[in-house]
Amino acid sequence: MGKTLLQKVWELHTVRTLPSGQTQLFIGLHLIHEVTTPQAFDELRLRGWPVARPDRTFGTTDHIIPTRERTRPFLDVMAEDMLSALERNCRDFGIPFYGLDDERQGIVHVIGPELGLTQPGMTIACGDSHTSTHGAFGSVAFGIGTSQVRDVLASQCIALEPLKVRRIRVTGQLQAGVYAKDVVLAIIRRLGVSGGVGYAYEFAGDTIERMSMDERMTICNMSIEGGARVGYVNPDDTTFAYFKGRPFAPQGEAFDRAVTWWRSIASDADAVYDDDVEIRADELQPVVTWGVNPGQSVGVAEQVPAATDAATTDALGYMGLAAGQPIAGLKVDVAFIGSCTNGRLSDLREAARIVRGRHVAPHVTALVVPGSVSVRRAAEREGLDEIFRAAGFEWRGAGCSMCLGMNPDKLQGNQVCASSSNRNFKGRQGSPTGRTLLMSPAMVAAAAIAGAVTDVRGMVDAPALSGAGQGV
Amino acid sequence: MDALRITEITGRALALPGDDIDTDRILPARFLRAITFEGMEAHVFVDDRAAATRAGHVHPFDEPVNQGASVLLVNRNFGCGSSREHAPQGLRRWGIRAIVGESYSEIFFGNSMMLGLACVTATHADLERLMAALAAHPGAAATVDLKAGTCSLAGLTVPVTMPGPARDALMTGAWDTTGLLKERYEDVNAAAARLPYVAGFR
Numbered sequence: 210m211g212k213t214l215l216q217k218v219w220e221l222h223t224v225r226t227l228p229s230g231q232t233q234l235f236i237g238l239h240l241i242h243e244v245t246t247p248q249a250f251d252e253l254r255l256r257g258w259p260v261a262r263p264d265r266t267f268g269t270t271d272h273i274i275p276t277r278e279r280t281r282p283f284l285d286v287m288a289e290d291m292l293s294a295l296e297r298n299c300r301d302f303g304i305p306f307y308g309l310d311d312e313r314q315g316i317v318h319v320i321g322p323e324l325g326l327t328q329p330g331m332t333i334a335c336g337d338s339h340t341s342t343h344g345a346f347g348s349v350a351f352g353i354g355t356s357q358v359r360d361v362l363a364s365q366c367i368a369l370e371p372l373k374v375r376r377i378r379v380t381g382q383l384q385a386g387v388y389a390k391d392v393v394l395a396i397i398r399r400l401g402v403s404g405g406v407g408y409a410y411e412f413a414g415d416t417i418e419r420m421s422m423d424e425r426m427t428i429c430n431m432s433i434e435g436g437a438r439v440g441y442v443n444p445d446d447t448t449f450a451y452f453k454g455r456p457f458a459p460q461g462e463a464f465d466r467a468v469t470w471w472r473s474i475a476s477d478a479d480a481v482y483d484d485d486v487e488i489r490a491d492e493l494q495p496v497v498t499w500g501v502n503p504g505q506s507v508g509v510a511e512q513v514p515a516a517t518d519a520a521t522t523d524a525l526g527y528m529g530l531a532a533g534q535p536i537a538g539l540k541v542d543v544a545f546i547g548s549c550t551n552g553r554l555s556d557l558r559e560a561a562r563i564v565r566g567r568h569v570a571p572h573v574t575a576l577v578v579p580g581s582v583s584v585r586r587a588a589e590r591e592g593l594d595e596i597f598r599a600a601g602f603e604w605r606g607a608g609c610s611m612c613l614g615m616n617p618d619k620l621q622g623n624q625v626c627a628s629s630s631n632r633n634f635k636g637r638q639g640s641p642t643g644r645t646l647l648m649s650p651a652m653v654a655a656a657a658i659a660g661a662v663t664d665v666r667g668m669v670d671a672p673a674l675s676g677a678g679q680g681v
Numbered sequence: 682m683d684a685l686r687i688t689e690i691t692g693r694a695l696a697l698p699g700d701d702i703d704t705d706r707i708l709p710a711r712f713l714r715a716i717t718f719e720g721m722e723a724h725v726f727v728d729d730r731a732a733a734t735r736a737g738h739v740h741p742f743d744e745p746v747n748q749g750a751s752v753l754l755v756n757r758n759f760g761c762g763s764s765r766e767h768a769p770q771g772l773r774r775w776g777i778r779a780i781v782g783e784s785y786s787e788i789f790f791g792n793s794m795m796l797g798l799a800c801v802t803a804t805h806a807d808l809e810r811l812m813a814a815l816a817a818h819p820g821a822a823a824t825v826d827l828k829a830g831t832c833s834l835a836g837l838t839v840p841v842t843m844p845g846p847a848r849d850a851l852m853t854g855a856w857d858t859t860g861l862l863k864e865r866y867e868d869v870n871a872a873a874a875r876l877p878y879v880a881g882f883r
Contacts, residue, residue: 224872230846235872247716287714294716338764354766356795364862403758438787463882470877502701614710634705641728
């Protein structure tokens with residue numbers, strides 16, 4: 210009987226079974242950022258412990274930093290203290306750190322793959338739930354909390370219980386204007402926001418196989434929104450090609466040896482799954498969330514649901530929606546393109562294709578926040594920044610920005626935001642009464658232009674921008 | 682480890698009904714800019730509480746009878762979303778020692794375990810009964826007995842479960858894992874040596 214990638218990686222990284230029955234799992238890569246680590250380092254100091262593997266630990270800053278003005282010290286004293294603490298901790302414990310003055314800085318889940326730090330077959334941990342993103346490369350990547358960050362710093366291990374595996378086979382050709390984001394939102398709508406608890410999601414099928422690495426990252430990023438802490442795609446030639454020439458990827462003959470090993474950790478053809486689900490991609494339309502969790506969504510041509518239960522009534526009330534109203538035409542105040550879900554170069558290209566030659570509606574504040582300095586530079590080389598600026602978008606520095614309310618980029622009052630991010634929770638974007646509509650970057654671009662939720666399929670006839678090899 | 686053993690939690694119960702209560706609601710992000718967990722209890726559900734007040738309601742965490750409660754009753758997928766440990770830190774510092782719910786996000790469950798905050802699971806029907814019993818006896822004490830696998834409240838006793846390893850870790854006081862993970866570092870090195878990527882495939 211064959212094994213899944215999850216089983217193979219789990220077995221390879223098992224140090225021992227702890228007396229409680231949990232598995233002690235070796236962590237191949239530990240990524241750290243400013244928000245979830247200061248207390249962990251304090252405890253290490255208190256107990257007099259070193260960092261076990263500073264050579265397998267990398268730090269950057271993303272959550273609290275301003276994206277408009279990056280000069281130090283920050284106006285926000287707490288943010289300044291928090292970044293200073295990370296700088297000090299990385300220096301004191303010998304951990305490589307990519308700060309604001311470094312060309313390698315960016316959202317932790319964007320730079321890990323970009324630098325080739327993320328690799329197939331690895332276990333990866335980071336104090337951030339969207340660590341699942343890295344599973345796009347066939348790694349097994351866990352979001353963890355601060356006490357587990359302390360565990361990994363001190364021992365390069367975490368204690369975990371094994372996961373079941375649900376294979377989600379996505380098949381068929383996506384329509385123009387329907388993207389990876391729509392696929393993952395449709396999966397969450399179907400399986401629910403807690404459907405993945407206890408499971409790793411293996412994303413498979415011809416639609417996934419045709420996807421670029423950027424698109425696979427969008428899918429795996431949002432596994433956690435479906436309750437699955439881990440999501441992954443089996444590594445294939447698309448994966449291997451991605452690593453050629455990346456700074457931390459193996460080079461020369463070592464690369465060939467790596468590919469052989471990477472291939473070997475993919476799920477076997479006769480692997481047995483705990484559950485199997487099939488999703489038809491060709492039937493999907495662009496998806497927009499109407500509620501306060503990522504499972505509360507509809508196709509752009511559909512209506513929000515009737516208020517049939519307390520949760521729906523509460524969500525409709527918070528969002529200011531009438532039961533049964535069409536989602537298209539809903540006025541938006543803010544448009545946000547960015548985040549670890551959709552802040553990569555192909556996302557910006559696709560959004561730029563929609564906005565080129567058009568202009569943001571007068572009442573909309575629109576911003577584009579590249580996921581990393583590297584994404585920003587690459588976009589500027591292609592002239593995407595000029596396209597966005599000419600259309601009335603702000604062009605910002607790399608960071609988490611308006612995905613979460615931890616930095617100066619926040620909604621005000623009960624503004625409605627068309628957002629390419631991952632969470633539409635109450636208050637998520639920094640205003641306790643702010644309202645978030647999750648959608649693809651192209652749909653955000655369309656909403657910014659129209660000033661309201663609109664079906665991007667009517668706008669995608671524009672030619673693809675240079676280098677925009679989308680795969681799907 | 683004896684002092685860390687957790688087998689039974691008794692205290693006043695507090696009900697917070699509703700599915701999918703995420704960690705952004707438990708602890709809004711703006712309070713994560715502090716570099717310590719000290720004082721996190723002041724921010725628990727702060728935006729939900731303000732919204733309840735605006736609507737003319739009293740949030741369960743503001744009810745006078747619930748002050749000092751230590752057993753929290755919740756529904757499905759509690760603690761979903763962000764991995765912020767600030768959420769269970771805030772709840773624990775507020776006074777919560779055990780949570781009885783239908784299900785939890787895995788990251789929230791793991792974070793709570795690291796703090797010795799027991800998250801046990803009961804069926805939807807049993808949680809309805811527990812919440813109804815509490816509504817009939819506001820401020821009633823609940824006992825979560827990990828050994829017996831029960832939660833008792835106002836004369837009602839329902840079965841509760843927890844994954845075996847997590848339950849054992851609490852009952853033997855082995856829930857603070859850092860020491861355990863460090864104690865046989867030669868095994869960690871041996872595991873690393875088996876992985877070709879650790880040596881860069883050389």
